[in-house]
Every structure is written in C-alpha cells, then in structure tokens.
Amino acid sequence: MQATSSEPFSYEIYPRSGLVAYFSMEIAINPGMPTYSGGLGVLAGDTLRSMADLGVPLVAFSLVHRKGYFRQLLDKNGKQSEDVQPWNPADFCTEEKARVTVSIENRIVTVRCWRYDMVGRYGHVVPIYLLDTDLDVNSGWDRGLTDHLYGGDTNYRLQQEIVLGMGGVRMAHALGYLVNVYHMNEGHAALLTLALLESQLGGGPLSAATEADIEQVRKLCVFTTHTPVPAGHDRFSSEQASRILGSDRTVRLEQMGCFRDGMLNMTLLALRFSRYANGVAMKHAKVSSAMFPEFQIDSITNGVHAPTWISKPFQQMLDEHIPAWRRDNLYLRNAIDLPEEEILAAHDQNKEALLVEVAKRTDLVFNPKVLTLGFARRAATYKRATLLFPNPGRLLEIATKAGGLQIIFAGKAHPQDDPGKEMIQQVIADAARLSNNLLRIIYLENYDWNLGALLTAGVDVWVNTPRRPYEASGTSGMKAALNGVPSLSILDGWWIEGCIEGFTGWAIENGDDDPTEANQLYYKLESAVVPLFLEAKEKWARLMRTTLAFNGSYFNTNRMVKQYVHNAYYPR
Numbered sequence: 001m002q003a004t005s006s007e008p009f010s011y012e013i014y015p016r017s018g019l020v021a022y023f024s025m026e027i028a029i030n031p032g033m034p035t036y037s038g039g040l041g042v043l044a045g046d047t048l049r050s051m052a053d054l055g056v057p058l059v060a061f062s063l064v065h066r067k068g069y070f071r072q073l074l075d076k077n078g079k080q081s082e083d084v085q086p087w088n089p090a091d092f093c094t095e096e097k098a099r100v101t102v103s104i105e106n107r108i109v110t111v112r113c114w115r116y117d118m119v120g121r122y123g124h125v126v127p128i129y130l131l132d133t134d135l136d137v138n139s140g141w142d143r144g145l146t147d148h149l150y151g152g153d154t155n156y157r158l159q160q161e162i163v164l165g166m167g168g169v170r171m172a173h174a175l176g177y178l179v180n181v182y183h184m185n186e187g188h189a190a191l192l193t194l195a196l197l198e199s200q201l202g203g204g205p206l207s208a209a210t211e212a213d214i215e216q217v218r219k220l221c222v223f224t225t226h227t228p229v230p231a232g233h234d235r236f237s238s239e240q241a242s243r244i245l246g247s248d249r250t251v252r253l254e255q256m257g258c259f260r261d262g263m264l265n266m267t268l269l270a271l272r273f274s275r276y277a278n279g280v281a282m283k284h285a286k287v288s289s290a291m292f293p294e295f296q297i298d299s300i301t302n303g304v305h306a307p308t309w310i311s312k313p314f315q316q317m318l319d320e321h322i323p324a325w326r327r328d329n330l331y332l333r334n335a336i337d338l339p340e341e342e343i344l345a346a347h348d349q350n351k352e353a354l355l356v357e358v359a360k361r362t363d364l365v366f367n368p369k370v371l372t373l374g375f376a377r378r379a380a381t382y383k384r385a386t387l388l389f390p391n392p393g394r395l396l397e398i399a400t401k402a403g404g405l406q407i408i409f410a411g412k413a414h415p416q417d418d419p420g421k422e423m424i425q426q427v428i429a430d431a432a433r434l435s436n437n438l439l440r441i442i443y444l445e446n447y448d449w450n451l452g453a454l455l456t457a458g459v460d461v462w463v464n465t466p467r468r469p470y471e472a473s474g475t476s477g478m479k480a481a482l483n484g485v486p487s488l489s490i491l492d493g494w495w496i497e498g499c500i501e502g503f504t505g506w507a508i509e510n511g512d513d514d515p516t517e518a519n520q521l522y523y524k525l526e527s528a529v530v531p532l533f534l535e536a537k538e539k540w541a542r543l544m545r546t547t548l549a550f551n552g553s554y555f556n557t558n559r560m561v562k563q564y565v566h567n568a569y570y571p572r
Helices: 039-054 154-174 192-200 211-218 238-245 247-255 266-272 282-291 312-321 329-337 340-362 392-401 418-434 449-458 476-481 514-535 537-552 557-569
Strands: 020-024 058-063 071-074 080-083 100-104 107-119 125-132 181-185 221-224 235-237 263-265 276-279 371-376 405-410 439-444 461-464 487-490 505-508
Touching (some): 039 107, 039 181, 039 557, 058 154, 154 235, 154 238, 192 221, 235 238, 247 263, 263 266, 312 329, 329 557, 392 439, 392 514, 461 476
Parallel strands (some): 020 181, 058 125, 221 276, 487 505
Antiparallel strands (some): 107 125, 235 263
16 A cells, blocks of 8 residues: 555565664763753754664663763853752653663663653654763762763763763673664764674673684774864773773773774774764765775764644645645755745744743843844864854944844854864853844853754844854754754764755855854855845745745755665665
C-alpha cells in the first residue's frame, strides 16, 4: 500500500539487526533537563528525535549532569555570574539496575544509569541512558564526576570522558545490547575505542593488541568532529593520561599514534579507530582534512529537528497546506506556494510572542512594526557579537533610514572564558551607549532552549558574524529558516551551502579584517535588507517563503539522519 501523509514510510531500509550506539557528552533531551550547553547538545537531541521519528535502531549514552550546565546571571554592567541548575533525574527517567565499573587513577568507580525514552512520531523508541556516579559506594570526589557539564579542569574532563566512553561501552553490554555501530559525537567519547579494544583482547594486556585487533574495533566505529580549530580539540598531557588512565594504556595509545605535540589528542584517537569520519558542513570537512591530512573526512551537513523548532503558527499553516512535511521534511520545498498573507500573519504572531517575552524580562516595549535583528549563540570571541558596533554613526544612519532598528542579543560565556565574558560586557556597554528612540539594543539573560525558539522564530533577520573558518556549521540560522526568517551572515559553516543571495538571506562579503567585514555588514543592511523590508510586505513575504522552501527543506535532521544511515552506519 502506498504511504499517505499520515502513515510512516517503511522502516525496512534500516537493517533491524544493526543496532547503533550514539555517544555524546551533552544531549538536549527535554527543556526541563539541563543536560546541554549549546549547539553540540541541541544537535545531539535533534538527531535522536529524528532517529526516533525515522525508526532507526539506536540507543544513546551521555552523562546525567545532575547540576546542569549553569544558569547565567548578568548584572547591570553585563558581568556574568553562574548558578547551578540542579535537577532530579528521577522526575524524568527510570533508574536501571545494571552497574558497571571503570578505573580512574587506580580507583574503581561504580557507574549506574538512568533511562529516558525518546518516542518518535510513529511510536519507535530511542532509549537514552544517562550515566551517573552518584552512588554511596564511590568516594565523595567520584560521586561528583557526573555533576557538571564542562565543569572543573582538564583532570575532571578526562575523568568524565572515561565514564562516558569506557563506562558507556560497558553499560551497553550490561544492559544486553548487541551493538553493531558505535557513533562518537565529538572527541569526548573517543575512549570508547579503548574499551572496545580491551574487550576484543578478552582482558589481556594492551601490548598484545595486533593490527587485526585494532581493525576489528575500527569496523565498529564512526566519528563526527565538530571543531574546526586545533585548540578546540580535547588534549591531555602525558602526565595526566598516565596518572588518570594508567601508564600501560598511555604507552600503548602513544605507540598507536594517538599523541600529537606530546599530548593525547582525543580527535586523533577517534580518527585512528574509526572506519568513517565526517565534518558537519562541506567547508568544515575541508578544514578538518587539512588538520588531519592522513585521514579521509567526509561531510554530512548538520540540520535541526523541524517539528521541534518550527513555531506553532507555522506548523498550523504547514499542516493545512503541506501535511506531508511531518513525514518527510523534503516536502517543505512546497512552501514555495504558500499564501503570502498567511506567512506574514504567522510571523506576526511569532514576533508578538517574542516581544512579549522581551517586555517581561526587561520592561522594555519594542515596536512590532520595526525591523528586528537577532543574534544569539554561545558567547565566544570568534562569534564577534560586537561586529555591529565599530561605526556607531553608520549604524544610527541605517536605523534612521529604516524608521527604527531593534537588535536582540543573547548567549552564555563558558564560566572559564574570561574573554567571552568581557565580550558580553562590551555588547551591553555599547547597547547602553548607543540606544535611543530609533536604535534599541538589548541583551537577554540566560539563553536556553525556550528563549532560542522564541528568538529564531520571532526576529525579522538572523545575524551571524563568526571569524572564518571557525564556524564548523552553526544551526541557529537553520531554526530561523524553518520559520521563514532569512539570515544575514558571514560565509562560513552551513551558510556557504545555504545562502542564495536575496532568496534565503544575504552574505556578508569576506574581508581581510574585522573593520572591513563590519563595513560589509553595514553595506548589506543599508543596501539590501532595509530597502526590501520597507518596500512592500508582499516582497518580504516572498523572501520568507523562499527561505523556508529552499533551506527548511534541506537543513533538517530528517535529511541528515538518512545520510548518516546510508553513508556512515550501513554504507552500501
């Protein structure tokens, strides 16, 4: 029988015996569970939601992060402080009886897990297991190893990676899973390869491992790298590795070529033990290949989970006109025929919801008729949140021509990233200095899942200004596109593939330095964005329509997961 829009397509394209185990240090599972920090975790969560929708036989492993990432607090000068986000896994998950152990600094640490069932559109379940060391049998220090996401120093990080990689493999076995593919989402999980090699040796010494043993592990593993700069890859000194992992393991890892510049490199470890590796955008794959030229690195461009990030007004419109979009996101291509007035009406609802939240948080009343730009992402210096401000006079001229301009910022800096924190303070200082009746700029506190959904759907233009080539992919602009919101962005990451000038947004032309690219940003705002916004609502609606049709139909995890299935998991 031919499938209709209300029926699932056949799952038989996926080998039912081919179970995948997906490992990620962070996963955005549920808005009430602070088990993620930003893009990597949101991507992991969206990936698993689409795995469940598409019926892929998969289980996932992460850490429980009992105290979350952190809640961001900003004082009036923009100085960031952090507060813990404690949560109770028993409120969302079911504790499993299984227990496993790992060795950390010659201590035996016991690990349990909590199960969360990710249920797909047609009832398929992807179990997510959150590893937890908070047990009476462990020491006080070891009980806290799974408390904080990206907390502590590199010693804490390596110990967490032992729990995730080695503990996760052992937990999968203890739970009775027969895994055919191990997917490492970033290098944090690379130590799972060591656990697999030790299992292959049946408890024998690592020094006995042959090339055939290593090849058996390699056949099981695939790896996704997300980091386009060398400093972003997890690296640990020989002393740390020897002390925390053990000297025998460290010596063997060095012999197997997993060290670079005298340090254990987790990306290199993952690459050496994987039969398939990929970057998360075409450009990123090229950058990664240049960093690790001895390996073949493919590209599977990121996406986002459409049903999660498309706003309710847009979902209602799509359900009426293109009901098949939920089954197969490629049908979003048919958005090219959506009524212009309905697109504008849906966006007006989204913008109103955003501005209500702005007023609730800041007591500032923004004008829904005024062009509103959004900039929200992790507050790292390479993201260049201040690129809008080098020439205040020019920005004010643009605001005057536009009849007003509103800019909304948000984003957390890592607790140990002082330059990122200083950048937030600079944005807030610039906002206070430049804001007037025509130009209004705010920075919203505690950027998270819910605020991200409001921003990407409610602004008129999504702005992204990374320093090239440091943007591996980026996904916030994809969420905006699924709500018809065009991007104004530097040509890096996914935007190289997604930019169709004047149809999905606009490119900020590449320059040799920050001032040049700031001028390009001003020029594109002044010459393209503002005139189109002011000229006619119908023309702006057509831009929103082509943005959704062209980019929404491709930059989604429905498409992305199918590529992982056919290219990484079960290549034909």
